[in-house]
Amino acid sequence: MGVIITIGREFGSGGHEVGELLAKKLNIPFYDNILIDRVSKDSGLCKEIIQKHDEKPTSSFLYSLVTDPYSVSINRGSSINDMPFGQKIFLAQFDTVKKIAEEGSCVIVGRCADYILKDNKDMISVFISANKEFKMDRLAHEYPDLSKNKLSDLIDKKERNRASYYNYNTSNKWGNASNYDLCIDSSVIGIEGCVKLIEDYISIYSQKSTLTQS
Numbered sequence: 001m002g003v004i005i006t007i008g009r010e011f012g013s014g015g016h017e018v019g020e021l022l023a024k025k026l027n028i029p030f031y032d033n034i035l036i037d038r039v040s041k042d043s044g045l046c047k048e049i050i051q052k053h054d055e056k057p058t059s060s061f062l063y064s065l066v067t068d069p070y071s072v073s074i075n076r077g078s079s080i081n082d083m084p085f086g087q088k089i090f091l092a093q094f095d096t097v098k099k100i101a102e103e104g105s106c107v108i109v110g111r112c113a114d115y116i117l118k119d120n121k122d123m124i125s126v127f128i129s130a131n132k133e134f135k136m137d138r139l140a141h142e143y144p145d146l147s148k149n150k151l152s153d154l155i156d157k158k159e160r161n162r163a164s165y166y167n168y169n170t171s172n173k174w175g176n177a178s179n180y181d182l183c184i185d186s187s188v189i190g191i192e193g194c195v196k197l198i199e200d201y202i203s204i205y206s207q208k209s210t211l212t213q214s
Contacts, residue, residue: 002122003026003202003205004101004106004107004117005198006108006125007019007109007128008174008180009109010129011162012134012136012138013134014130015109015186018186019032019108020032021195022195023107025199028104028107032109036051039092039096042092043096050089050092053086054111056086056161056165057164057165097112098116098117112169112170115172126182126198128184128194132152132155135155136151139151162174181201184197184198
């Protein structure tokens, strides 16, 4: 069976690395930052603008304009021209994530993909979390000029943005275990441990799906 893995993640928890390594092991496409290039190509929106608004909260309600998020289309005529860039970009990402899922197995990180694809029977949603010390240790190499206090503040800010973006654009709550098929603490089992656990889950899920269909 085909499988689509969506990965939500706390900042610094290693969600990107988990997704990238998992995709390599499964030999399927991996979408994280490269998704921006695909969204730009599909929608015609400027890549730099997409990057600026990527996974950041917007200032007005998307669903005041769209009553059914599963009927959205980037070709919406005059209404989409009146939207803030953040809303346009969410709609563009929505359409692109849908298209990617239709193309076959893949791993998608962030961008509300678990919610967008919640009705896809081949989708397995994962959330990666970690304790603050683990996240700070990992990010210290990426941000060597930041003090511990500033690095801690950066983590908090990034996670507030991700939570606000997700909560605003979906009917779910970011990081709430009940919204995901599998929640993993990377500070307990490490990056490779997360990958192995997801692989095991996929194997069990595939066997169950096969039995259900037979």
